[in-house]
Amino acid sequence: MHxxxxxxxxxxxxxxxxxxxxxxxxxxxxxxxxNLTLKRGxxxxxxxxxxxxxxxxxxxxxxxxxxxxxxxxxxxxPLDPLPPxxxxxxxxxxHYALFPHMTVAKNIAFPxxxxxxxxxxxKRRVAEALRLVGLPDFGDRFPNQLSGGQQQRVALxxxxxxQPPLLLMDEPLGALDKKLRExxxxxxxxxxRDLGMSILYVTHDQEEAxxxxxxxxxxxxxxxxxxxxxxxxxxxxxxxxxxxxxxxSNMIRGKVVALDSGDCVLESRHGRLRAFNTAKLxxxxxxxxxxxxxxxxxxxxxxxxxxxxxxxxxxxxxxGQSRKYVLKTxxxxxxxxxxxxxxxxxHSINPGDEICLEWRGRESNALAAEG
Amino acid sequence: xxxxxxxGGELFWSRLRAVICILAVLYLVAPLIIVLIISFSSAPxxxxxxxxxxxxxxxxxxxxxxxxxxxxxxxxxxVPTAIIATAIGTAASYGLARSNFIGKPLVTGFLMAPMVxxxxxxxxxxxxxxxxxxxxxxxxxxxxxxxVLTVPYVVATVSAALTVxxxxxxxAAMTLGATPLVTFRRITLPLILPAIxxxxxxxxxxxxxxxxxxxxxxxxxxRPVTVQMWSNIRGAVDPTIAAxxxxxxxxSLLALVADIIARKRTxxxx
Numbered sequence: 001m002h003x004x005x006x007x008x009x010x011x012x013x014x015x016x017x018x019x020x021x022x023x024x025x026x027x028x029x030x031x032x033x034x035n036l037t038l039k040r041g042x043x044x045x046x047x048x049x050x051x052x053x054x055x056x057x058x059x060x061x062x063x064x065x066x067x068x069x070x071x072x073x074x075x076x077x078p079l080d081p082l083p084p085x086x087x088x089x090x091x092x093x094x095h096y097a098l099f100p101h102m103t104v105a106k107n108i109a110f111p112x113x114x115x116x117x118x119x120x121x122x123k124r125r126v127a128e129a130l131r132l133v134g135l136p137d138f139g140d141r142f143p144n145q146l147s148g149g150q151q152q153r154v155a156l157x158x159x160x161x162x163q164p165p166l167l168l169m170d171e172p173l174g175a176l177d178k179k180l181r182e183x184x185x186x187x188x189x190x191x192x193r194d195l196g197m198s199i200l201y202v203t204h205d206q207e208e209a210x211x212x213x214x215x216x217x218x219x220x221x222x223x224x225x226x227x228x229x230x231x232x233x234x235x236x237x238x239x240x241x242x243x244x245x246x247x248x249s250n251m252i253r254g255k256v257v258a259l260d261s262g263d264c265v266l267e268s269r270h271g272r273l274r275a276f277n278t279a280k281l282x283x284x285x286x287x288x289x290x291x292x293x294x295x296x297x298x299x300x301x302x303x304x305x306x307x308x309x310x311x312x313x314x315x316x317x318x319x320g321q322s323r324k325y326v327l328k329t330x331x332x333x334x335x336x337x338x339x340x341x342x343x344x345x346x347h348s349i350n351p352g353d354e355i356c357l358e359w360r361g362r363e364s365n366a367l368a369a370e371g
Numbered sequence: 372x373x374x375x376x377x378x379g380g381e382l383f384w385s386r387l388r389a390v391i392c393i394l395a396v397l398y399l400v401a402p403l404i405i406v407l408i409i410s411f412s413s414a415p416x417x418x419x420x421x422x423x424x425x426x427x428x429x430x431x432x433x434x435x436x437x438x439x440x441x442x443x444x445x446x447x448x449x450v451p452t453a454i455i456a457t458a459i460g461t462a463a464s465y466g467l468a469r470s471n472f473i474g475k476p477l478v479t480g481f482l483m484a485p486m487v488x489x490x491x492x493x494x495x496x497x498x499x500x501x502x503x504x505x506x507x508x509x510x511x512x513x514x515x516x517x518x519v520l521t522v523p524y525v526v527a528t529v530s531a532a533l534t535v536x537x538x539x540x541x542x543a544a545m546t547l548g549a550t551p552l553v554t555f556r557r558i559t560l561p562l563i564l565p566a567i568x569x570x571x572x573x574x575x576x577x578x579x580x581x582x583x584x585x586x587x588x589x590x591x592x593x594r595p596v597t598v599q600m601w602s603n604i605r606g607a608v609d610p611t612i613a614a615x616x617x618x619x620x621x622x623s624l625l626a627l628v629a630d631i632i633a634r635k636r637t638x639x640x641x
Binding site for chain 2: 064162
């Protein structure tokens, strides 16, 4: 637990590499060609719906599943020939997987015992790990005497106590209630900062992914759809799936009629639209413009211009710090607008009102209509 | 008023149910109680109610070399049988629970077969084969035959326990550095130990109680107590047989109690 803080220099060294990793179950591919590089000390999150291959990928890194093809390399060493117990990778399981017949201290001491670390050193490290997760006096309890959050901390302590260079976490907060989950997110981040280990984190909770990660890999159908920082993924999703899965997006169909200095100009039922050419579309492509609800502003429709959509308000949802309006456009498509409370209170909008929306082209993304 | 009448009706039915249950239990237990009482009879033949109390049949059981010898033979069979069956049954359960291979249902069925196949069929088969390979009329043969008969009971109890043990515990142990063998010894085994003990007790009781197969492959020199009872009851019947029955009954009861205690302890732990 000491002295693992990393200097700037070594943060560029790759610790984990997945090269074209595949896992087939019969004829169906659970994981279908995953490539990624995890940098030392990086917090990388696998985000995706259930069955998208993220947990299977994690299990292959841990050695609990064998890839059908491809290679997994940790610090330059291929992991594939190593059984899980020789990989020296910490893993936190979804339901903690604490040994019910052992005390908390025995649970945490288990990996040390396996590494023949005995006596005072073992005791010291267990105490240190317990202190680190905020449970210094819980060593003599049994797991079933702890709350879910406490069990999660013990699982975390057990996975870190042997100082693995890489920590895998499989939806570790999935069983906790919202408040506890948010608290644990911050604690995991603190531990990550303090100890500097690389973390692969699996979740289907996009908010969790946004809060915690250095980078996010969005999984779908056994593939990484996009990998990047939270901001990159949120502001510049390269596919409809990513735009729709991470946060909310309004999608407006259109056809690319021109390319203009990084932007697409599209023809749609709402007239001319302009959007950033995120998916590198060509003239003539069928496309959608994806625009976030909070990028839409309510505007005056009198002057014809680009990126203008008219619609009728069908629902007003009060969200405390903001208001959400659901609109039906002329072609009967649904759109949502998010306004901060202060802006929303300037003009009262009620169901049935006809309003007009606009947005800046650069703040929307032109994406392929399919996929 | 209506609810009161309904309540009264429910009371009637619940009382009737209690009475039926008690009668059913009496019906099941009565023969055992009668045998238990006869074993302390002072009469030299099986009669109920006994004319007086005596311990002579227990004295006879432990004093008579034929009776005591057969009791000893039974113990010599049941102890190794239970140990071997538990080892084999546990290993088989673990293998079946934690792996997937072609023909797994076949192997399972094969292991469990002695539980479903009529004992007499097993007995005839065992008789035919054992005579040829020199396992007829000796302890080894009886131990092997009893092991075959008791393995399914161990497999049944241990398999049930293994499905309850979360496989992620084993996976977690492995990611923490435990080899499969260490994982089994430190994680799986402690968690299924009550079931293993339960299987062991079952195996002992079933071996102790086994008659049909033993009848086929035992000889007057190597004769378990059940076979001795069988031959005794067809000749001069005296209450010694009731004393033996009582001992077998008490042994089963003891095993049952031990099993209940073991189960209770597991529940407290998990």
